[in-house]
Amino acid sequence: MARRISGSKTGNEAGEFRPTRDDILKFVKENPDQGGKREIARAFNLKGADRVWLKDVLRDLQDEGLLEKRSKKFTRAGALPHVVVLDVFSRDADGLLLARPSEWPEENGAAPIVSIRPPRGAGARVPGIGERVLAKVFPTEEDIGPAYTARILKLIEKRSDAVLGVLRKLQDGTLRIEPVERRQSELTVDPEHAGGAKPGDLIEVEPVSSGRYGLPKAKVLTVLGSLTSEKAISMIAIHAHEIPHIFPAEVLEEAQDARPATMDGRDDFRPIPLITIDPADAKDHDDAVHAEPDTDDANVGGFIVTVAIADVATYVKLGSPLDQEALRRGNSVYFPDRVVPMLPERISNDLCSLREGEDRPALAVRMTFSADGRKIRHAFHRVMMRSAAKLSYQQAQAAIDGNVDDKTGPLLEPVLRSLWDAYGALRRGRASREPLELDLPERKILLKEDGTVDRVIVPDRLDAHKLIEEFMIQANVAAAETLEGKRQPLIYRIHDAPSLAKQESLREFLQTIGLSLARGAQMKPASFNGILSRVVGSDQESLVNEVVLRSQSQAVYSPDNIGHFGLNLRRYAHFTSPIRRYADLIVHRALIGTLGLGKEGLSPAEEARLEEIAALISATERRAMAAERETVDRLVAAHLSTRVEEMFRARISGVTKSGLFVQLPQFGADGFIPVSSLGDDYYIFDESARALFGERSHKGYQLADEVEVKLVEVAPLAGAIRFEMLSEPKPLPGSKQSYHKARRGKPQSRGPVKRGRSRRR
Known part of the structure; x- marks a missing residue:
């Protein structure tokens, strides 16, 4: 708990004591979990006008880059989050483990060192060097030594000693490992340690010795298959990022034993012609939609939109092996040649998939919108539904454009037309909301049967895509609003505004091409949209879209809400994809519990762990993004x-x-x-x-x-x-000639260099 502090006298008119800026900075540093404006005011006993003064001081400290705001709490600039994933890398002179954050922005300089406190309790396992942990961190007061101490919350499986590579056989018969990571040195393997691997196999090896001369030796731990096999490239990323891809036997057994849900405690939504609209190659379907005109005379031109989401909580019981494995994975991972699912196929592709013509349990939200797209009301229901049709995006769009087929013809007027009319209203609401509108094409790799690249395409961005996206956004908002209104803890999807440093960098860039970005006022997505609209159709359109994207913060999960900047929403939670995201399953359980819809609600123990769970699933999401990106890099490089x-x-x-x-x-x-x-x-x-x-x-x-x-x-x-x-x-007449210069005469590397980490909203 934060202690109450007496401030230093600053000479305010009332003659009261107010804290100095240093007092505030010290308090925020020493109390990372008590850094909200309310907690700071309480700690210094500030009331009335003093609270207004505090608000101004905190804003000044932010503007000067001394404080950052995360999830309604202030932290010292460059400080670690209160819960963070750490990599153990060494021990200090007293034998205490030292760690660094597993991810740290390069622009923040060197990563801080964290000293890990010994685990409590007899028999608690102590992590070793090279292992990864989830921990709560606390800043230290000393000016020398580690900047933080940490208490371990959870050990995360990680093996840093294993090397992934390809076995090669030289002309003299020597077996050599070509590592996947270029920064790792080559290794040799004695025939007795080859483990049955053949030249050309993708293998995982463990270094066993390193003599004074020659390459270090290794022994084969796992043979992953031939590098020419169709899924070898994605297997590299799976092993390099330690993505769990094999379900334990007990998890598969639990999934296999699951029985279809019954009507007990459910509303019957089967007469409603809900339909699924997904990619043509989708194997699971976790959302279905329906819309109809609102017949209420008080809402002329309005619509009632229903979004039904697969009721995963029915089958994935809290604390079960299936649940624990889903949390460990955090999300499904999508490669061009395979999917590593969060849940076994018995759940994701069968019992929870909203198949055409089959009864399926769902959590549904019915939302009433006005003609201008403003949501008037909404209500959640636990239901049994039956999908009236499974359509692809292209199929649904073709029908609306006048090209119906045998399936869409009978659906056009009673179902599809109402969906598009409702989307027209929601689109007006979206335009009024003014979310960030970046125009960046997404590419899709098409593979041949042997797993190599056939071609890369940019799929058309159809109104069918936008319709489903907007319906899902509104359902996510409704979930967050309902839970917040009930004071039910949940995990939000938050997206912070660009940092002041990134805003200033963007502002400097825009000046070089004759554009300006307002300074001082609180940044809104509309500020960026105004810039983007001025370059539409110009030679600079692609450039400006790229730079604006890079100025944005990364969206994460958090139990504390700061809103979603990119979507320009005050509250937002992921609700619509529980088959592939654990965050959505948490929201489903929260809704079920707080609305009295069943026994599968959040437990008090799980509510107490929301900060830990949010940190874990944010980390697994970043892991998945990196693995997906690297796999695309390798596939295209092999193709070229x-x-x-x-x-x-x-x-x-x-x-x-x-x-x-x-x-x-x-x-x-x-x-x-x-x-x-x-x-x-x-x-x-x-x-x-x-x-x-x-x-x-x-x-x-x-x-x-x-x-x-x-x-x-x-x-x-x-x-x-x-x-x-x-x-x-x-x-380049606008160049300032005043920025970083490479040192004269220093040779530059000509070796291949991997591309930098991309940033996604």
Whole structure:
């Protein structure tokens, strides 16, 4: 608990004691879980006008970059969250374990060191070096030594000693491991330690010795199969990121023993012609929709929209092996060649999948909207439903566009037309809300039967996609509003506004192309939309969309609500995909419990763990994103490995002082061009303009420029590609010539470099 503190005298008119800025900063540092404005005011006994004064001081400290606001709580800038995933890397002189956060933004400098307190209780397992833990962290008061201490909440399975690689056989018969990660050195394997692996196999090995001379030796732990097999590339990411992909026997047994739900305690929604609209290749269907005009004379032109979501809580019981495995996975992971599901197929593709013509349990929300898209009311029901039809996005869109088939013809007027009319109203509401409207095409890799790349496409963005997206957003909002209104703890999906540093960086960039971004006022999505609308159709449209995207914060899960900046919503929770996201299952249980819809509600113990669960599933989401991205990199790199020395049209996707990242639009592939290969001029990195320009020529290259490049090197296992620039530099009159300069004469690396981490909203 935060202690009550007497402030230092600051000479206010009332003659009261107020804390100094240093007092406030010290309190926030020492009380990371009590950093809200209310807690700070209580700690310093501030009332009335003093609370208004405190609000101004806290805003000033934010503007100066000394405090950050996370989930309604203030923290010291650059501070760790109260609950965080840590990697143990060493011990101190007293034998205490030392750790660093498993993820740390590069712009924040060196990651802080955390000293881990010994676990409590007899028999508690102590993590070893290289292991990963979820922990609560507390800042220390000392100026030297670790910046934090930590108490372990949970051990996370992690093996840092295993190496993933491909077995090669040299001409002299020596067996050698080519690691997947290029930063790891090669290893040798004695035949007796090969474990039956054959040359070309993807294997997991453990280093066993390292002599003074020669390469270190290893023994094979697992043979994952031939590198030429159709799913080998995604298996690399699965093992590299330690993604659980094999269900324990007890989990499969529990899933197999599950029996279909009954009507007990459920409303009968089977007469309602709910339909599913999904990708054509979808194997599970967890949401169904229906809309009809509202016949209430007080709501002329309004609609009643029903969204029904698979009732996963019926089958995944709290604390069961199935539940524990779902939490460990956190979410499903989607690769071009496979899906690693959160739940076994018996649950995800069978009992919980809203199959056409079959009875399925669901949690449904009926929402009433006005003609201008304003939600008037909503109510949740636990139901039994029967999908009237399974449609693909393309099929539903074709019907609305006048091209019906045997299935959509009978559905057009009674079902589809009402859905699109209701979407028209919701679209008006969305326009009034003004969420962030970025225009960034998403690419999809199509594979051949052997698992190699066939082609990369940019699927059309249809109104059918937007309809389902908006219906799901409204259902998610309704869930958050209901739970918050009942004072029921839940896990929100939160998205913070861009940091002041990112806003300033964006502002500097926009000035280089003659655009301005207002300073001082609280940032809103409409501020960015105004910028984006001014470049529609111009040569700078792609560039500005990219830079605005990179200025955004990352969305995460949290039991504390700060709203969703990108969607411009005050409260938002994930409710619509419990088959593939554990966060949604938490929200389902919270609704069931607080609305008295059954026995599968949240328990007090689970409510007490929401902060821990939010940190875990945020980490598994980032893990999935990284694994999916790296798999795409490797697939495309392997596809291009036969086209070295060919020329391509490309677009600059990143600029650093070391060189340029470029993307091939037709493949979605990213590669690197070292600054040392750009020519004889001395190139300077202009951070505000996202450009490299020549010191003598004042010509250079800028983010989003279209250029011609030559492919010169590919490393498929690492997903790394290196290009050579063929296009001449262009004049860059706006460059400031005042940013980071590479050191003269220092040789630049020409090796393939993996692309930087992308940021998603």
